[in-house]
Amino acid sequence: MTAPLARDAFALAPGLVYVNHAAVGVLPVATRDALRAMIDDHAARGVLGTWSREAAVPDYRRRIAALVGGRGEEIALLRNTGDGATVIAQGLDLGAGDEVITGANEFGANAYPWLALRERGVTVTLIGAPQERMTPGVLRRYISSRTKVVAVSWVTFDDGYRHDLAALADVAHANGALFAVDAIQGLGAFPLDVHATGVDALYAGGAKWLLALQGVSFLWLRANLLDRVALRLPGWRSVADMWDFLDYTQGPAPDASRYEGGTPNFLGALSLATSIELLTNAGIERIAAHVLALTDRLVDGLRSRGYTIAGDRSSDDVKSGIVLFRRADIDSLALGKRLNEAQICTTFRSTGIRVAPHGHNTTEDIDAILAALPA
Numbered sequence: 001m002t003a004p005l006a007r008d009a010f011a012l013a014p015g016l017v018y019v020n021h022a023a024v025g026v027l028p029v030a031t032r033d034a035l036r037a038m039i040d041d042h043a044a045r046g047v048l049g050t051w052s053r054e055a056a057v058p059d060y061r062r063r064i065a066a067l068v069g070g071r072g073e074e075i076a077l078l079r080n081t082g083d084g085a086t087v088i089a090q091g092l093d094l095g096a097g098d099e100v101i102t103g104a105n106e107f108g109a110n111a112y113p114w115l116a117l118r119e120r121g122v123t124v125t126l127i128g129a130p131q132e133r134m135t136p137g138v139l140r141r142y143i144s145s146r147t148k149v150v151a152v153s154w155v156t157f158d159d160g161y162r163h164d165l166a167a168l169a170d171v172a173h174a175n176g177a178l179f180a181v182d183a184i185q186g187l188g189a190f191p192l193d194v195h196a197t198g199v200d201a202l203y204a205g206g207a208k209w210l211l212a213l214q215g216v217s218f219l220w221l222r223a224n225l226l227d228r229v230a231l232r233l234p235g236w237r238s239v240a241d242m243w244d245f246l247d248y249t250q251g252p253a254p255d256a257s258r259y260e261g262g263t264p265n266f267l268g269a270l271s272l273a274t275s276i277e278l279l280t281n282a283g284i285e286r287i288a289a290h291v292l293a294l295t296d297r298l299v300d301g302l303r304s305r306g307y308t309i310a311g312d313r314s315s316d317d318v319k320s321g322i323v324l325f326r327r328a329d330i331d332s333l334a335l336g337k338r339l340n341e342a343q344i345c346t347t348f349r350s351t352g353i354r355v356a357p358h359g360h361n362t363t364e365d366i367d368a369i370l371a372a373l374p375a
Contacts, residue, residue, distance in 0.1 A: 001293060004286040005359035009278065017344045017365045022157065022185055022322050022356035025211040031274040038270055053266045060273035064218050067276050068202060069193035073255035076219040077264040081184045084203020084219035085113035085151065087259045088180050091229035092148065096121030099146040103129040107157040110182035114151055130159060136167040147177045155185035159311030160322025162186065169198030184208055189291050189321045189358060191284040194220055206268065209321065209358065211275040216268025221256050235261030287359035291321040294357045294366050298323055301370040310352055326352035330374060342372045
């Protein structure tokens, strides 16, 4: 099986089997080199070195937007996934009598921004996932005319369940609610089109499957929602003409860049745009097929060795690049440390071992994991 992302596009340490992209992805060589060039230019020439990257920000936004089928004007460059959720949660006019629905197994980045609305009297209803997944049928049982927002992770961080975004968006919209999606655990490994899925807001950090730096993210917001999502954290770059420094009466920037506030993370934005170019050139559909084949191979090998797979892998529609496994007679923390010693990088907790391969991983990587497991 040929990996869609060439191994020589990465500078992984010799002998390291890296299958931990649900935690932090690895920087491609092209991204590393672009960052080094910017840092060297900054060190050598100050603003003369950084200005070309700042001037390229509209192009970075276009490249990011193209990944999800959007336009550059619909992109805001932010710090992290939670920033995107916070922009929406704080910007909407929500108060007593309103409701937000999300899952009980959301990562904090897509939980705390919504839970904070309880201070305004908003009801935040948690669907009891993973025991009860947020399927369209389940959402119909919870949603009502009081529901203003449905928020969900495209792929759950713990066991890798992939939600049917288009079907959930249909249910939300049929009841007058907006549909907001944390996409960090899927983007870069699986294709997503914001128009085909019908999402209203999409946010994701770059440090995982998008193979960018930590500390950079983006928010995509449907353009017709700009007037509904108020600017709660303005900065000097939030206004229509940021170079007219002393005109405090001017209105906000006409696009989603208003939510960026002050000076964005240009280095992070460069990393995101450069890595996305690598991913799109390889073909996101090809990466997705490869990742599913690798995880299927892993799951088959695990089950034959008596391991239990957490989560639902009953169809390709709900599978993702995340596999969480455990065995009753084996301590997961001890096993994770054992894998580390064998140069196999995973995430391990008391709940199990989480493996997350990407487009550069190979069947040999999967077989190395299986061979390192106790019989």
